[in-house]
Amino acid sequence: MVHIRTAAGSFSKTLEVILDRIPKVISQKVDDLLSEYEWTPQEPEGVPTPYLSTLFQWLTTVIDSLALDPKHKDQAYEGAAAYINDFYMVCFS
């Protein structure tokens, strides 16, 4: 019984660490890929920033590979969307 409690506690702690780590990894990746964003281009590109494809592929690969409950994966995607949005919202701050 003690072992089950210990294992459950350990699992819970590990999950907590993972869930805490995911947003940090995602934000670092977003920062890396979008750090050179051009805010005064000579012409509009007309196509998405190439880094975005890389970023989204990375996101889906990383998040979907995690052995997590779907609700936690959703949290990771939601956090990623919010972080990317915050990056662009720098236009207004």
Added chain:
Amino acid sequence: MQVINQNALENVLVDIQFLKDQFMVVGLEKFTGVFDELVMVSPFSISCSTSVTYCSESLFTLKTANIPVNNQVAQYQDQRQTKFALVKPRKLQILLEKLARYGSTRSDRPSRELAEKRRKEAEMIGRIYPGESR
């Protein structure tokens, strides 16, 4: 980032639509709402003749043609509670200021005139909605 130009805003809109598209492709359209404010604010400063098109798996066209560039502030006032409910005056003001700052560094007359127009619009927004959503 202290300056921005209209080309960058167009690029931002294309990027955001691409991201929304991608989230939808993987069945996560429920998270695309986070970009709504950004999409709503940005077209304010894009020319009325602008339309942006990009190709992904499906052709997606984003049109900003319905935003009359010559009457932006008035349109914002008229439709603020409905169409532009998410657009906070302070954010719009900051965006206009950044566009004005960029234009004022250009040597050509049209850019400088547009910058002056943006500066006045920013001032007007600040006067109409003082202290709001700051």
